[in-house]
Structures are given as C-alpha cells and as structure tokens.
Amino acid sequence: MIGDRAYSGEKNIQFADEHDFLLISRLLPITANGSHNLGDKWHYNKDACMMVCPHGVMAYRKAKQNCGNQSKVMTYYMDTNICRTCPLREGCYRPGAKSKTYSVIIRPPEHSSQLKLEETEYFQQRVKKRYMIEQKNSELKNKHGLARSWSNNLAGVRLQGIITIFEANIRRLVKLINEKNGKKD
Structure with missing residues (x-):
C-alpha cells in the first residue's frame, strides 16, 4: 500500500504488519530524525544516562512524557543557574526562563522497522x-x-x-x- 507521510503513524504500521503487507509511506521528518533545535551539539552520556549540553554540562533530571499524538519524549532538565552564565547561552537559553529542557523523541519499534524499510531498494522504487x-x-x-x-x-x-x-x-x-x-x- 502506498501512502503519503500522513499514513506513517504507529497504528497504520502495526495494522500493515498484522495483515502482512508493506506500507510504502515515508515517516514524518520529526519522527525519523527527532527534533533537535541545536543540531548534534548535544550528546548522550551513556554512563550517566543523561544528555550533555554543548558547553559540557550534564542534565540533572529526566522524565518520560507523552505528546499529544501518542509519541513519547524523554525530557532532560538543565540547571538554569548554569545556563544564565554560560558563554553558549545565545540561541539556547532564553533570559529570564525558569527552566531549560531538552527533549528527545522515543521512537517505537514500528517506526524503527519503517526506517529500515525506507532504506531498501524496493521501497525507493515504489515510493517514486x-x-x-x-x-x-x-x-x-x-x-x-x-x-x-x-x-x-x-x-x-x-x-x-x-x-x-x-x-x-x-x-x-x-x-x-x-x-x-x-x-x-
């Protein structure tokens, strides 16, 4: 089945898997790539299981949250006292903000399998x-x-x-x- 990006939701991918057919539909860019407003300057510290900002300051807390469209995000909370004096605060920290967070989309297994499908030659030919x-x-x-x-x-x-x-x-x-x-x- 071929569809536009609106059909690449988690439930549609599950339905396609359950009924044994391929869903030729690209994932939305925000689902495929995540939403990183500072690009790849942030990195994940696997030992502490926390995100680290471009200046090298680690988040002090994290929480899993649900978004409106059933996707989940992991939100990392930064210390605003450090952000206020950070030399890299321009474009990262809004003066007077009471909190600074960084969120990463948690991709469900269905979206991961759809990303793998998108890389195949069959998918590329069909989507054309x-x-x-x-x-x-x-x-x-x-x-x-x-x-x-x-x-x-x-x-x-x-x-x-x-x-x-x-x-x-x-x-x-x-x-x-x-x-x-x-x-x-």
Whole structure:
C-alpha cells in the first residue's frame, strides 16, 4: 500500500504488519530524525544516562512524557543557574526562563522497522510511483468535481466517489479509443 507521510503513524504500521503487507509511506521528518533545535551539539552520556549540553554540562533530571499524538519524549532538565552564565547561552537559553529542557523523541519499534524499510531498494522504487497517484487524485478533484461533496452523509460521498471515478475512466477509455482510431478530440 502506498501512502503519503500522513499514513506513517504507529497504528497504520502495526495494522500493515498484522495483515502482512508493506506500507510504502515515508515517516514524518520529526519522527525519523527527532527534533533537535541545536543540531548534534548535544550528546548522550551513556554512563550517566543523561544528555550533555554543548558547553559540557550534564542534565540533572529526566522524565518520560507523552505528546499529544501518542509519541513519547524523554525530557532532560538543565540547571538554569548554569545556563544564565554560560558563554553558549545565545540561541539556547532564553533570559529570564525558569527552566531549560531538552527533549528527545522515543521512537517505537514500528517506526524503527519503517526506517529500515525506507532504506531498501524496493521501497525507493515504489515510493517514486506516488506522484502518479497524486496526479490522478488531483484530476479527480479539480477536473471532475470531487473536491466538493454533493452530500452531507457518508453514503452520498461514497456514491459521488464511485460516479466520479467511473466518469474519469469512461473519458479515458474514449480518449484511448479515439487515439487508436486516429481521431482527435
């Protein structure tokens, strides 16, 4: 199944695994790379299990937190007394702030497996075909009126989709028949 980045959520990846099919959908950049506003200047001290700032000061506390979209982050807390006098505080510490934190996304196993899948040659070839799907969606919405619903219920929207796709296919068939017979539109 091919989808855009909106389909690369944890539940969709789990569903694909459970039903034994591949989900060709890139992960959102924030999920794949994390959100490090200071780049790779921060580093992880594995002995203390804490993050260390670019100036070499270690966090004094950490806490696991849930974000709104079900992803989890590990938040590391820094001593603001040290941050106030740090020579590297520009762009890192906001004057007057009561706390300084640094958060790292905790990637679930599903996202790790999806990242490995993204590196495969099969994934790279299949994801290149995504633009064709988007072209057809754009045609259905812009040329055939699927951008706006005729109805306010699901059955009506489903019927509109069926009719619109049928119309697009009939037009394509007529165009192919005319091309085969040497006629112009």
